[in-house]
Amino acid sequence: MQLDPIQLRVLGSLIEKEITTPENYPLSLNALVNACNQRSSRDPVLELTEEDVRQALHALEDLALATPVRDARVPKYEHRIRTVLNLRRDETAILCLLMLRGPQTPGELRGRADRLFTFDDLAAVNSTLERLASRPPSDETTPENTGPLTVILPRQPGSREARYAHLLGGPPDLSATGPDRSPGQTEAPGSSTSRVAQLEAEVATLSAALQSLQSRVDRLESHIEAPVSGDDSSVR
Structure with missing residues (x-):
């Protein structure tokens, strides 16, 4: 699942409004545009068109x-992420915040x-993040699983807490404002700190993907070896 920034903003806005303003949910297209473009609780602020x-x-x-x-004069829209990804309410809330505001610390x-x-x-909060980060990959018996949905990012210089990011849109964007930088302050693209942070985040993302693949390989090997061992025992 590789959602782009606009898809993430739309999905996050639908989740947020379902919980915070259920009386106005599902959302019309116009209401959804306003939710995506609102200036509070959004990072970055966007200007999306219909x-x-x-x-x-x-x-x-x-x-x-x-x-x-389709039961209204104006078409309205709702999300289905809890059903598709088999999420609990606390997990849904965490993913919603990460989609709308980017990487954040547990605090x-x-x-x-x-x-x-x-x-x-x-x-x-940490328990929910860890549960999302350790989700197993899908197989024949658990197609609702998708592998890890969050990843911990390298701790930035001067910060006390590490940030977490979601993995619904691929590797996280490290250009987002962190707790040790004021808004608008960025590192030089070629600085050693920026390069190291980028590499560390990529390693963290690849490690999570590798763990998912290893888990899937282990399960496949167990399915393959089971009948073989049965044949051996019958021969003996």
């Missing part, structure tokens, strides 16, 4: 992540999640 959002909805419908509701996620889900403490 056509941008409509095209993103078509892509999400193809993936069964969104669906139109930031807890402070911003109140309207979506109430976490008792940081341990609860």
Whole structure:
């Protein structure tokens, strides 16, 4: 699953509005455009057109992540991510925040999640993040699994907490503002810190993918070896 930034913004906005304003959900196209372009609780702030959002909805419908509701005079839309990815409510809230605001620390996620889900403490947030990061890959018996959905990013210089990012759009973007930089302040693209952080994030993402592949290989080997061992025992 490789969603682009507009698709992620549309999906995240649908999730947020379902939880925070259920009386206005599902959303019309106009309401969804406004939700995507709002200036609060969004990073970065976007200026999407109706056509941008409509095209993103078509892509999400193809993936069964969104669906139109035809029981109104104006077409409305709802998300299906909890069903498709078999998510709990706390997991849905975390993914929503990461889609709408980019990489964040567990402390930031807890402070911003109140309207979506109430976490008792940081341990609860960390438990949810770890559960999302360790999801097994799909196979014949568990097609709803998709492998890891979050990844921990390298801790930035001067920061106390590491940030987490979602993996619904491929490797995370390290250009997002981190806790140790003020908004608008960026590192030089060629700086050693920037290059090292980029490489570390890529290694973290590849490691998560490798673990998923290894888990799948182990299961396949167990299925292959089972009948062989049975044949050996019958010969003896």
